[in-house]
Amino acid sequence: MSILTDLGVRVRALLFRRSEERELDEELHDHLVREAAERIRRGATPDEARREAALAFGGMEQFTEQVRDARGTRPLEDLVADLRYAARGLRRSPAFTVTAVLVLSLGLGATAVVYSIAHAVVLADLPYPDPDRLVRVMEQNSPTNRWALSTADVTAIREQQRVFEAWGEIQRTAAALSGSGAPERVVVGRVSSGYFDAIGIPVARGRAIEPGDGAAEAPPVMVVTNALAERRFGNANSAVGKALTLDGVTHTIVGVLPPGRGTLGGASADVWPALKLQPPTRRGPFWLGGVGRLKPGVSIQAAERDLASVSDALLPLYTDWHDSAAKLTPIPLSSLIVGTTGRQVGLFAGGVALVLLLAIVNVATLVLVRSSAREPELAVRVMLGARRRRIARLLVTENLLLTLTAGTVGVAMAAVGLDVAITQLPGLPRIQDATLDWRVLSLALGVSVLAGILVSLSPIMGLSGPDALARHAGGRRAGSGLRTGRLRAVFVVTQFALAWPLLVVAGLLSGSFARLQRVDHGFDPDGLAAVAATLPPARYPNAAAVQAFWLVAQQRVAGLPGVTAVGLATQIPPDRSGSTDNFNLVSRPVPRGQSEPQSPWYYVTASYFPALGIDLVEGRTFTAADTSAAFPVVVVSRSWARRYFGRASVAGEQLIQGGCFDCPRTTIIGVVEDIRNLGPALPADAVYGSLTQIAPRSLFVVARQARTTARHAEGMRDALRALDPELPLTVATLSERLDTSLADPRRWAAVLSAFSVVGLGLASIGIFGLMANTVRQRRREIGVRLALGADPAGVTRLIVTRGLAYAVTGSAVGLAVSLLVASRLRYLLYGVSPTDAATFAGVGLLLLTSALVSTWIPARRAARIRPIEAIASD
């Protein structure tokens, strides 16, 4: 009650300050009139009465002030007055205000954008209930080597595990979807009944996959995403019960996922049919993703022990597998999903933190330079009796006004910047979720306030020196305050030290990107285009039909005008699917207890090699005689031969493929030149099997023309469409494909280069501001020197030397910091050492040149000072 009354009186006093004042006047006037009347009644003359009344009242001003104090609105009124004063001050120096606000808001805006992205991509919880209980289980035989699960693995886990309350598997493929609408290629996630339970996302309509759906004889059913249901049937409700054909097999839709859910546990798919597993006959192949939800209170270590005992029990059951080091290993799902993205976001966050620090130090320099110009004004205030604390508060208010304005502008910039960033960085998982939420806004506010206080510290320190007053006692400046002068030098040195790592990292990443672009892929992408197609089993029921289609397709494409060569392959560069197989060399078998080596493994036609321009090194490639009835043969790449045999000549060697001891041995019939199948930065090992010996449903048709033209790829698509109009096709030129594979390094180099340009600009502004101010402050001194006959060129040299000394000092610190930072970025670099001398030298040269230019202008101005004017002016 009493608090409310108090507040009421104060708020009223604040809101109606004028009428409060008027009422106080009226009340006091009334008082004096009454007192005077009382004294007249007692016999005084009116004049005497008025004088005596005033005397009895006491100091009118003093009590009026006391009343004002008693209202309790003083702190706020002072703040308003300070703010008015600050705003006036900032308006008076627009160049300073605009520069400072712009510098800081750029830093803050960039920070807000990067932080929102970092939050959405790395820091935010996965969008599933209790996400920290979700683990992925993989086979792992060393900290760096892990792979998927086999049917034998998941059967054992299902039977023996004691740590999961729910467990499920997923296998992702692509398939042709038809029925009710145009045919399209969709991503398929075959899941067991436990998968949705483990992730913790129930279906929105219908039912989920149930245990019975996984039985071999059960009718095919699937769950679809809400997006697919709406696309195909108009709405989610009507989709349930409908049938769609997946690679020729009719599936009934039993359920629809909630809207917006297309990714579960890091795997995205359009349709989610029931996974059907055959009883395992051997330990491999490893093709399933397993996800478990830990029981409450079960640690990841407990799960690791439990799964290790499952591995141990499994090992003696299968004779094809001897790797006792390989254990079923739980990995927190969040760490898998965030994974390398975390490091990429870390790179951006580190860069933006440097930019923000640079911006704050830069504004601190500007503020200090400005406050030294205002020293006379502040000194006058001190002499007139203003307490130092009061002046300090005034400075803090002014700087807070500045930084908070910058914060507001920065957030506005970030709102625009974030939209741009989201469209420019589509590769980052969950980036669409990035928003400027309360976390980002409070971060921006916090940093603004902190920056306001930080940049105020330096002028306040300058203020408190015992000489602050004396310096201006005679209205003459004896020279800049030692303390603030030194501080400014520290600021400038710091800016150079901060700009260094930005420029070095940007330089290293750009160099790395340039090398990636120049990498010899082993083939000329110009003139190559590819069409990917998948043949549905409904219309192509057996190997003969599949073989026949691919043969005709190859002939039709070869008949297109301008096409000089055509080949078929299961994968073409850059191969992101990671098609691999394990093998054992007959002449050099792997010792028992170790896992077999794995290699990228492709199936191609003999015509694939000339189409891409891959030369034969030794032996032969495939012939019509290498049929599925003949012994299996492979061609290997030069790198593969060197890695496993240490020589290029390996034709005639034999190997056991895929751990299949019963199968006939595979013979190496030839060696071909390397191409960068996996991408420019990865090894060129490859084994090529013959497409005459197997008949895969999904293939790439690659054709070469003299030069890449838009018509080229379209012509290929039309030729295949003429063969089968319902076939879903994907078309791309090889140049496009290679370009996409460089998107990440290009992005790293671009973002860091943008940061470093800002860094260079800020450091230059900083040193220019400092030197210009030094010249202004030492004008008299320089004037005297010149009057006494000093050489103007000498004066220029003096100023430039001083500026360069700061830049060199900052560079020494920056060099050390850069070496430290760069050594941690080795994993991002290709073909460039983290201590690349050329990059470091280039950065040093660039920074020192910009320092030279930035100090040259004020230095020239110093040399042109006219002694008479300078001495007389102060």
Next chain:
Amino acid sequence: MPPDSAHVQHTLEMLVLKALSLAPLHGWGIGHRIGQLSRGAFEVQQGSLYPALLRMRRRGWIRSEWRRTENNRRARYYLLTAAGRRQLGIETAAWEQATAAVRDFLRLRSVEETT
């Protein structure tokens, strides 16, 4: 021990509460009434009344309203609130307790002196 300003403040507020407990008054009237009631024993510095009145208003002990006076002028009158009346009771009791304690103490000393 010379009376410090907080002490003076406190006494002044108690006097104002007492004066207003009898009838609503304007500022000048309060000072005048205190003088009358104490038969000139308390001479209030007139100006110091106004900061005190504002503080008491913020504490909710008194409230103010503008009224027409006898000769049809406008004046701000102060009225005791329920909280103010309670406060006056507390102050009075505390004061009486304190004076009684001092009186007893002084009497005690005089008894010792006679023995």
